[in-house]
Amino acid sequence: MNTIFLFFVPLLFSSLASSGFLEYDQNVILPQDWTQAGRVDPSEQLELTFALKQQNVDLLEETLTWVSDPDSPQYGKHLSLQEVSSLVRPSALTQKVVHRWLQTHGISNCRAVHTQDFLQCSTTAEVAEALLPGSRFHRYIRNGHSIVRSSSAYSVHDEVHQHLDFVGGLHRVPPREKDANRKRPRSKAGVHLGVTPAVLRTRYNLTATDVGSAENNSQAVAQFLEQYYHPADLAEFMQMFGGTFQHRSEVDRVVGTQGGGKAGLEASLDVEYIMSTGANISTWVFTNPGRHETQEPFLQWMVLLSNMSDLPWVHTISYGDDEDSLSAAYMTRINTEFMKAGVRGLSLLFASGDSGAGCRHLGKENAFRPSFPASSPYVTTVGGTSFKNPFKVTYEVTDYISGGGFSNVFKMPDYQVSAVEGYLKSVKATLPPQSYFNTSGRAYPDMAALSDNYWVVSNRVPIPWVSGTSASTPVVGGMLSLINGQRLSRGQPALGFLNPRLYKLKGPGLFDVTEGCHLGCLDEKVQGQGFCAAPSWDPVTGWGTPNYPALLAALLSQ
Numbered sequence: 001m002n003t004i005f006l007f008f009v010p011l012l013f014s015s016l017a018s019s020g021f022l023e024y025d026q027n028v029i030l031p032q033d034w035t036q037a038g039r040v041d042p043s044e045q046l047e048l049t050f051a052l053k054q055q056n057v058d059l060l061e062e063t064l065t066w067v068s069d070p071d072s073p074q075y076g077k078h079l080s081l082q083e084v085s086s087l088v089r090p091s092a093l094t095q096k097v098v099h100r101w102l103q104t105h106g107i108s109n110c111r112a113v114h115t116q117d118f119l120q121c122s123t124t125a126e127v128a129e130a131l132l133p134g135s136r137f138h139r140y141i142r143n144g145h146s147i148v149r150s151s152s153a154y155s156v157h158d159e160v161h162q163h164l165d166f167v168g169g170l171h172r173v174p175p176r177e178k179d180a181n182r183k184r185p186r187s188k189a190g191v192h193l194g195v196t197p198a199v200l201r202t203r204y205n206l207t208a209t210d211v212g213s214a215e216n217n218s219q220a221v222a223q224f225l226e227q228y229y230h231p232a233d234l235a236e237f238m239q240m241f242g243g244t245f246q247h248r249s250e251v252d253r254v255v256g257t258q259g260g261g262k263a264g265l266e267a268s269l270d271v272e273y274i275m276s277t278g279a280n281i282s283t284w285v286f287t288n289p290g291r292h293e294t295q296e297p298f299l300q301w302m303v304l305l306s307n308m309s310d311l312p313w314v315h316t317i318s319y320g321d322d323e324d325s326l327s328a329a330y331m332t333r334i335n336t337e338f339m340k341a342g343v344r345g346l347s348l349l350f351a352s353g354d355s356g357a358g359c360r361h362l363g364k365e366n367a368f369r370p371s372f373p374a375s376s377p378y379v380t381t382v383g384g385t386s387f388k389n390p391f392k393v394t395y396e397v398t399d400y401i402s403g404g405g406f407s408n409v410f411k412m413p414d415y416q417v418s419a420v421e422g423y424l425k426s427v428k429a430t431l432p433p434q435s436y437f438n439t440s441g442r443a444y445p446d447m448a449a450l451s452d453n454y455w456v457v458s459n460r461v462p463i464p465w466v467s468g469t470s471a472s473t474p475v476v477g478g479m480l481s482l483i484n485g486q487r488l489s490r491g492q493p494a495l496g497f498l499n500p501r502l503y504k505l506k507g508p509g510l511f512d513v514t515e516g517c518h519l520g521c522l523d524e525k526v527q528g529q530g531f532c533a534a535p536s537w538d539p540v541t542g543w544g545t546p547n548y549p550a551l552l553a554a555l556l557s558q
Contacts, residue, residue, distance in 0.1 A: 034140035040148055042126035046137065049168035049299055050119040051333050052098055054088040063087070064342045064378070068497040069415075070504060076493030078345035081309045085115040088340065094163040101160045105131045113307040115340070120303070132156060135170060165333040168299045194464045195454045197241045197276035200475060202393050203450065204548045206482075211246045212281035214485035218252070218312035219278050221271055221474060222286040224297035224319055227264030229271045229285060230459065237272045237457040247279040255304065256287040266318060268458040269466055270474050274316055277478025281485065284312050302337045311346060313484050313494040316477035318351040318470030320371040320403075324360060328409055331372055335410070338378035342497035347484075349477045350374050351469035352383040352445040353403025356519025357437070357530025357539075366521040368405050368437045368530060374444050375407035380498045381444040382473040383541045384451025385513055396545055397533070398516025399451045403469060404531060404539040407441035415500040416443060419537040427534050432526050446499055447510060448541035449475045479546050483555050495555065502543060507536060509551030510544035 040046075054060075066074035079087070090098075095116065102110065102121060110121040125137045125148075132154035140147050150170040193199075200206070223229075231250060238249040251271065267287075275283050286301055298319060305311065323331070341348055350373045358369030374381045383404055385396035406412075412420060420443045424431065449472035456466045484494050495501070513533050518540050520530030531539045 034142040034147070036151075037139040037141050037146070040125045040137045040139055042124060044125040044137070044148070045122055046125055046128050046148065047120060047122055047169060048128060049296070049303065050098060050102075050121065051165040051168065052090040052117050052119065053094050053163050053165060054115075054117050054336060055091055056087050057336055057339075060084075060088055060336065060339050060343065064339045064497060065500065067343055067345075068500045070501050076345075076496070078493060078496055079343045081114060081344065084340050084343060088336075089116045090163070097160055097163045101157060102131070107131070113303055114309075115306050118303050118306060132167060132170070166327070166330050168296050195450055195452070195471075197273070198244060199393060200273075200277060200450065201245070203396075204479065204546050205550075206245075206277070206479075206548050208245045210482060210548065211279040212482060212485045214488045217481065217485040217488055218282040218284060219274055219314040219477060219481040220284040220286060220312040220316075221267075221274055221477075222301050222315060222317045222319070223264070223267050223270070224301065227267040228258050228287060229267040230263040232460060233263055233268050233457045234271055234275070236460060237268075238276070240457065240462065241455070242276055242279070245276075245279050248275060248281075248283070251275075251285050252282045253284045254287060255284060258287055263458045265456060265458045265463065265466065266470055269454065269456045269471055270316065270318060272456060273454070273471060274474035274478045274481075277475045278314070278481035279478070281478075281481050282312075286315075302334060305341055305346075306337065311344075313345065314347045314349065314477050314481045315341075316349045316351075316474045317373075318468075318473055320350065320353050320374050322358070322360075323370045323372045323375055323407065323409055326372055331376075331409060334373065335376050335378050338373070338376055342378055345494045345496040347477075347480055347495050347498055348379045349473050349480070350376070350379050350381050351403070351473040352381045352448075354384075354401040354468045354470075355403060356401060357405045357432075357521075358403070358519075359521035365435065366523050366525070367435065368432070368520060370405045370407050370441070370444075371403055372407075372409075374403055375405075375410060375442050377410050377413040377442045377499075378497065380446050380502070381542070382469060382476050383445035383448035384467075384469045384472045385448050385541055385545055386450070386452040386516075388515070390453070396448075396450065396511065396513050396541075398513060398518055398540050399467070400516065400518050401468065402445070402448065402451065402518050402540050404443075404445050404518060404541075406437045406439065406443050406539065408438050410442040412440055412442055413499075415503045416537075419503055419506070419543075420539075422536060423534060423538050427532065427538075430532065432520065432530065436521070436526065443539050445539070445542040446502055447476060447543050447545070448472060448513065449545050476546060479548055479551070482548070483552050486552060486556060490556070492556070501555070503537075505543075505554055507543055509547055509554040511547050512536065512544045513538075513541040516540070 066072045135150040135154040235249045353371040360369040384399035384402040386399045388394045451472040452467045454466040517532035518530045520526045522528045
């Protein structure tokens with residue numbers, strides 16, 4: 001039985017002394033595609049998330065390295081939620097200072113997670129603006145949905161500043177849905193039949209017997225953009241495309257609230273392909289529109305992971321923001337949350353994005369634009385490919401939309417230095433100008449899969465030509481879930497954070513993708529081209545796409 005720990009926190013401390021205020025590292029980017037509907041009423045109820053400073057973050061990172069490195073004697077010795085909590089729980093002083101600060105403003109309706117490093121509090125807009133000087137809450141509307149966010153930066157007492165990483169629910173807005181990641185077909189309509197589960201199983205050498213059987217194995221997808229799947233769509237999809245392998249036609253658990261109305265193409269895609277690749281494996285759906293207009297759905301999902309004692313081993317997420325739209329403090333704290341998941345044995349897979357290398361216009365100069373969480377050193381990032389011959393199941397080449405590049409915020413992790421330096425050296429003559437990217441940053445993606453021309457059933461209608469790394473990510477996730485099932489049945493631990501092991505494999509178990517380039521800035525210097533695929537690792541398709549039986553053998557070796 002899964003346990004969710006929820007604590008109501010009594011705030012019983014004396015008043016703060018009078019002090020100055022300090023602003024946080026914040027990227028306050030007004031939601032340009034949202035229409036401002038005016039200031040909220042002072043009595044409007046808001047929900048804010050306070051990220052308290054954690055202890056032992058360096059030790060947490062060391063522990064993640066130990067349990068994820070196959071050469072370490074600690075490999076696979078994952079921690080429980082209770083052990084993670086004991087490691088990172090904020091100090092008594094931090095908890096006392098933050099609670100006292102909230103109490104002085106009359107805020108007492110708060111909930112804490114098991115690890116005590118997040119507080120979620122309800123209060124009014126008037127109190128929130130007094131608590132966080134500089135904040136000004138407005139309502140914004142887009143496509144019938146509304147959110148409440150602050151239009152300006154906030155500050156906190158300097159006494160409190162050192163005890164908080166950030167306050168959530170003020171600035172970050174949901175990114176615009178990219179038209180469900182659909183592209184126009186590149187071959188004559190009606191000729192190419194498109195990617196189905198049968199095509200994927202053929203290309204990646206999955207047989208009819210490659211289905212889940214372990215009872216203690218599970219997988220999950222997460223949705224944040226008012227996207228919902230319909231059970232009837234999943235059942236119809238499996239009836240149409242799942243006839244050659246054992247499968248499940250129902251999601252075992254929905255965490256959150258499924259909204260009404262039409263199914264989302266993104267949500268349908270994620271569920272249908274993780275369940276047809278990771279066939280016959282128990283599957284969860286995290287669906288989190290946010291319980292209140294001030295809640296940030298992605299942050300709420302991260303809080304849930306810190307608060308649930310039993311979780312699926314593999315999570316695939318098709319979600320991201322431009323790195324430069326987020327504060328370094330926010331991303332650093334989210335990275336810590338990823339580390340907390342990794343030390344527990346969870347595998348987090350993020351789509352690399354659908355904008356190639358991206359492009360940011362900096363005055364008269366341009367630069368590539370990395371995406372987060374794809375650029376996090378603590379997740380496995382999945383890029384995209386296409387068939388070389390669109391009419392046959394052939395070898396794969398780069399899908400030009402496949403996100404990839406180098407972080408401008410996070411340094412290159414040790415596990416990938418050799419691979420990335422090898423790439424930069426081997427293609428030095430054809431690289432984009434170094435002013436476009438950070439050669440010392442975390443490089444991504446880590447691996448890839450087909451991302452072009454999928455069939456999806458949504459609102460009971462079969463839809464062709466659905467494309468994007470939001471397709472490739474659940475496909476890879478499903479295969480890792482199959483491998484986890486084999487490991488668990490042999491008494492081995494779950495794969496957990498895959499990257500250190502993936503980079504030590506150096507390619508075995510994967511089809512190397514060596515052709516094609518992805519998108520970049522449309523200017524005179526790079527002329528719309530980003531990076532190009534090359535032998536071994538590259539920042540377009542990573543190490544390549546899965547050859548399931550070979551990857552299974554490689555990942556069962558320890």
